[in-house]
Amino acid sequence: xxxxxxxxxxxxxxxxxxxxxxxxxxxxxxxxxxxxxxxxxxxxxxxxxxxxxxxxxxxxxxxxxxxxxxxxxxxxxxxxxxxxxxxxxxxxxxxxxxxxxxxxxxxxxxxxxxxxxxxxxxxxxxxxxxxxxxxxxxxxxxxxxxxxxxxxxxxxxxxxxxxxxxxxxxxxxxxxxxxxxxxxxxxxxxxxxxxxxxxxxxxxxxxxxxxxxxxxxxxxxxxxxxxxxxxxxxxxxxxxxxxxxxxxxxxxxxxxxxxxxxxxxxxxxxxxxxxxxxxxxxxxxxxxxxxxxxxxxxxxxxxxxxxxxxxxxxxxxxxxxxxxxxxxxxxxxxxxx
Numbered sequence: 289x290x291x292x293x294x295x296x297x298x299x300x301x302x303x304x305x306x307x308x309x310x311x312x313x314x315x316x317x318x319x320x321x322x323x324x325x326x327x328x329x330x331x332x333x334x335x336x337x338x339x340x341x342x343x344x345x346x347x348x349x350x351x352x353x354x355x356x357x358x359x360x361x362x363x364x365x366x367x368x369x370x371x372x373x374x375x376x377x378x379x380x381x382x383x384x385x386x387x388x389x390x391x392x393x394x395x396x397x398x399x400x401x402x403x404x405x406x407x408x409x410x411x412x413x414x415x416x417x418x419x420x421x422x423x424x425x426x427x428x429x430x431x432x433x434x435x436x437x438x439x440x441x442x443x444x445x446x447x448x449x450x451x452x453x454x455x456x457x458x459x460x461x462x463x464x465x466x467x468x469x470x471x472x473x474x475x476x477x478x479x480x481x482x483x484x485x486x487x488x489x490x491x492x493x494x495x496x497x498x499x500x501x502x503x504x505x506x507x508x509x510x511x512x513x514x515x516x517x518x519x520x521x522x523x524x525x526x527x528x529x530x531x532x533x534x535x536x537x538x539x540x541x542x543x544x545x546x547x548x549x550x551x552x553x554x555x556x557x558x559x560x561x562x563x564x565x566x567x568x569x570x571x572x573x574x575x576x577x578x579x580x581x582x583x584x585x586x587x588x589x590x591x592x593x594x595x596x597x598x599x600x601x602x603x604x605x606x607x608x609x610x611x612x613x614x615x616x617x618x619x620x621x622x623x624x625x
Contacts, residue, residue, distance in 0.1 A: 298313050300338055303386070307332070313331035314331070315327040316328045336380060339390075360509065363440065376501065377501055400495055401495075406531075409534050420544065424550070430482045431482050442509035449507045455571060457575075464603070468567070472567060485507065488519050489523050490527075517565050518565050521609075524542040529590050529616075530586055543613060574599065
């Protein structure tokens with residue numbers, strides 16, 4: 289008997305004209321995300337990926353989000369393919385009725401997940417710089433006159449998926465940081481300057497032939513340009529804390545991301561954007577230990593170091609990312625002394 293995910297995949301493929309009614313397919317669930325059901329679907333010698341949004345996310349805390357966000361994700365992937373076709377995933381169509389879409393299944397000898405490379409302590413191969421370049425190109429293109437922003441007026445979805453679980457919820461656990469975290473939440477909700485992906489995380493970034501393919505854009509919205517860099521830099525910081533022997537290299541990667549990204553800033557002052565990242569980055573650090581979606585790889589000591597570092601930087605943010613990374617690196621070295 290076909291599983292529930294297999295039935296949904298078959299319905300999707302029929303609607304998209306990829307198979308005929310009654311034609312069989314097999315679906316193998318894929319792991320790694322908390323917000324969607326994802327499967328590898330095989331039929332007629334082909335292999336593709338199907339993705340369906342969930343109303344309740346797979347985390348310990350109650351966390352709900354509207355399933356129509358699947359449309360924003362599909363539209364972000366479409367925009368990315370227009371701007372950077374060399375690093376884009378091929379799309380096969382989307383179903384409004386099923387809140388799902390089909391895309392290329394990425395595999396092969398030249399494909400690897402950035403998160404896996406980081407967590408095993410692999411020496412960086414320039415991933416951060418090419419990811420920063422891609423994110424910067426997309427932000428810059430979306431700030432241009434004539435960009436079709438119609439699919440991305442998703443501030444309420446972004447609040448449910450990012451602002452509330454990472455900032456507002458966390459503020460409830462740190463009363464002395466509440467003012468700073470609520471101010472950041474208000475800033476993010478009010479912004480609509482560039483197209484924000486919302487989940488630029490190594491777990492969502494495949495490298496294919498040295499080019500990044502960024503997936504999982506279901507948080508996509510018009511928003512504040514500080515969010516995507518902060519979100520990605522946060523993961524490099526957390527993995528530096530998790531693997532202190534890699535801290536220097538991973539923090540250099542963080543700097544490389546910023547240098548590649550900032551070359552594309554045309555819509556505002558580089559300094560103003562950097563200052564917002566300096567405020568938001570530590571807030572997201574705190575959110576990944578005490579928010580609704582804590583990272584799974586930090587042990588108790590690393591959580592404590594992250595919490596202490598994040599709180600100090602939230603309450604007294606430096607003016608530059610060089611200072612932020614320097615403070616973090618010194619704190620990691622002090623724990624190893």
